[in-house]
Amino acid sequence: MAVDAALKAIAEPRRREILRLVWHRELAAGSIAARFDVTRPAISQHLRILKDSGLLTERREGTRRFYRARPEGVEDLREFLEEFWETSLRRLKVEAEAAERRLRRAERRAIERRKRQ
Amino acid sequence: MAVDAALKAIAEPRRREILRLVWHRELAAGSIAARFDVTRPAISQHLRILKDSGLLTERREGTRRFYRARPEGVEDLREFLEEFWETSLRRLKVEAEAAERRLRRAERRAIERRKRQ
DNA sequence: GCAAACTGTAAGTTGACACTTTCGTAAGCA
DNA sequence: TGCTTACGAAAGTGTCAACTTACAGTTTGC
Numbered sequence: 650m651a652v653d654a655a656l657k658a659i660a661e662p663r664r665r666e667i668l669r670l671v672w673h674r675e676l677a678a679g680s681i682a683a684r685f686d687v688t689r690p691a692i693s694q695h696l697r698i699l700k701d702s703g704l705l706t707e708r709r710e711g712t713r714r715f716y717r718a719r720p721e722g723v724e725d726l727r728e729f730l731e732e733f734w735e736t737s738l739r740r741l742k743v744e745a746e747a748a749e750r751r752l753r754r755a756e757r758r759a760i761e762r763r764k765r766q
Numbered sequence: 767m768a769v770d771a772a773l774k775a776i777a778e779p780r781r782r783e784i785l786r787l788v789w790h791r792e793l794a795a796g797s798i799a800a801r802f803d804v805t806r807p808a809i810s811q812h813l814r815i816l817k818d819s820g821l822l823t824e825r826r827e828g829t830r831r832f833y834r835a836r837p838e839g840v841e842d843l844r845e846f847l848e849e850f851w852e853t854s855l856r857r858l859k860v861e862a863e864a865a866e867r868r869l870r871r872a873e874r875r876a877i878e879r880r881k882r883q
Numbered sequence: 884g885c886a887a888a889c890t891g892t893a894a895g896t897t898g899a900c901a902c903t904t905t906c907g908t909a910a911g912c913a
Numbered sequence: 914t915g916c917t918t919a920c921g922a923a924a925g926t927g928t929c930a931a932c933t934t935a936c937a938g939t940t941t942g943c
Contacts, residue, residue, distance in 0.1 A: 653779060660777035661931085662770060665850070678890060691932055693891060698930095712889040712940045727851050733782070734844050778901085796919060808902055810921060829910045829919045 652729040654702035655722060663687075664695050668704060668718055675708065675715040769846040771819035772839060780804075781812050785821060785835055792825065792834040 658664050663685065670681055682692040696716055699705040703722035708715045775781050780802065787798055799809035813833055816822040820839035825832045 657777045660774045663931090679888095682890095687931085688933065689889095690891080690934085694931075697891085709939095712887095714890065723851065727847075730844075730847060734840065780901090794919080795921090804901085805903065806919090807904085807921075811901075814921085826920095829917095831920065 651703055652726055655704055655726040656729070658698050658702040658704060659726065661695070664699055667692070667695055667699060668723075671705065671716045672718045675717040677713045677715055679713070681716065768820055769843055772821055772843040773846070775815050775819040775821060776843065778812070781816055784809070784812055784816060785840075788822065788833050789835045792832040794830045794832050796830070798833065 659668070666685075667681060670676055670684065678693060678696060679689070681696070682689040685692055696705065696707075700707055700716070703725065704719055705716050705722075706719045708717070776785070783802075784798060787793055787801065795810060795813060796806065798813070799806040802809055813822065813824075817824055817833070820842065821836055822833050822839075823836045825834070
């Protein structure tokens with residue numbers, strides 16, 4: 650699954666920051682690395698992971714490489730998670746509401762009983 | 767950040783499966799482990815990670831421990847990611863549309879030029 | 884062609900992590 | 914009081930991942 654790699658990529662805080670940096674604008678590898686306190690190769694490796702997981706695109710211009718978020722990749726991940734909750738959270742909510750209704754009914758009955766005594 | 771731990775927890779496929787299992791219904795540690803082909807302690811460790819990250823609740827009954835998804839934890843993670851895309855994806859979409867409009871405009875101009883020649 | 888600029892790649896290290904087997908513990912039961 | 918059940922905790926192992934330093938590859942200006 651390609652989304653699996655993207656999810657793992659996103660799980661790393663530094664990579665989330667990188668993704669945020671190149672979200673709107675294109676940025677060169679060097680300018681990205683300059684914003685972190687780790688070495689440039691470390692960022693280069695993060696960039697590769699993000700690119701391989703489909704979350705980033707690379708554009709070469711001269712000696713420089715510009716990176717930018719890849720909307721399709723981000724969308725795929727978003728949809729995967731959306732489905733992960735949607736198919737389940739909805740039922741959770743329904744269950745919670747049903748449980749609450751049961752509770753309220755039980756309370757009402759208890760009050761009725763007390764009244765009758 | 768608590769959400770950070772939850773995101774890391776979710777990044778593991780097996781833990782996503784566990785979470786799905788206890789999404790609607792409560793399940794004992796043993797019955798959860800029985801559905802996987804790894805040893806029981808391995809699942810026990812996964813359960814701990816999920817619990818510590820706030821995605822699961824534990825209820826003890828006799829010698830057994832029942833686990834269940836914790837809606838608030840899941841919701842927190844969901845909202846965190848929602849914000850992660852929302853603040854950014856929207857602009858990405860706007861940018862993509864603007865780029866497309868520019869492209870179409872350029873195409874139209876090219877066609878006009880060809881007609882005039 | 885040659886040096887400088889910008890970058891990825893290779894190799895090694897350290898720590899985290901997903902497991903395993905073994906042991907400990909608490910509750911229920913004969 | 915033992916014995917069983919249902920677990921988690923501890924300790925050990927192999928693998929992966931996030932770094933580091935050192936090196937190699939491309940493009941550009943002279």
